Amino acid sequence: MSIKLVAVDLDGTLLTDKREITTEVFDAVQDAKKAGIKIVIATGRPITGVQQILKDLKLTDPGDYVITFNGGLVQDAATKEDVVKETLTYDDYLDIELLSRKLGLPMHASTKKGMYTANRNIGKYTIHEAMLVDSPVFYRTPEEMADEEIVKIMMVDEPELLDQKIKQIPQAFFDKYNISKSAPFYLEICPKTASKGKAIKYLADYLGLTLDxxxxIGDQENDRSMLEMVENPVVMENGTPELKKMAKYITKSNQESGVAYAIREWVLD
Structure with missing residues (x-):
């Protein structure tokens, strides 16, 4: 069967290292859309971090959808109505916040309204993430977080230190949550019920499509679930070696408009 839905990661995949959309990628997305193919952004970013990109790619028409928070939120891109929303409980937040203090890792929680941290000295990677996704940052004590609707939590630090600390996380946390790195300095913690793969499966069913x-298309570990879910997984040339092992196709790098190459070579051809 021909491909009718293409889920595309943003950072390191659709966007260049300067976080730009190349002309080649823009044109390929428009051609796919004209051919009736659903191009769905699937990212770990919060919804605030993709709104301008959706507008730039003209993916805000009726029938367009977007996956954010690593699958925690699926929205109709035209109406902004939630199709799927998976959240962490307050008890989840307290457990993860305590773990972050034990590990000595800066942490922030993401909601549709913004990012919340209990770190008085806000970590530089929290600031970096806030600027990247155009999100406000709020300082709140753990006691003040009881009524917030948390979609994901991130632990952030220097790559070598973060990798070292990940090894100290008890297995019980990996059993209870979806935990993955989306960048060398980002560890993302989401509900077990939320993943890019599950979001794509739900959306495919919702649209009456089969997985074939x-x-x-992705490049990092937080893309693994969607690459495992679809029958046509594409990994970027700049993707991790482990992901490349599971790819059906390997496309060019994000610097070389690899998303455009994949769409033209294996979708529109």
């Missing part, structure tokens, strides 16, 4: 009609 789906493709996913």
């Amino acid at each position: 009609q789906t493709m996913a």
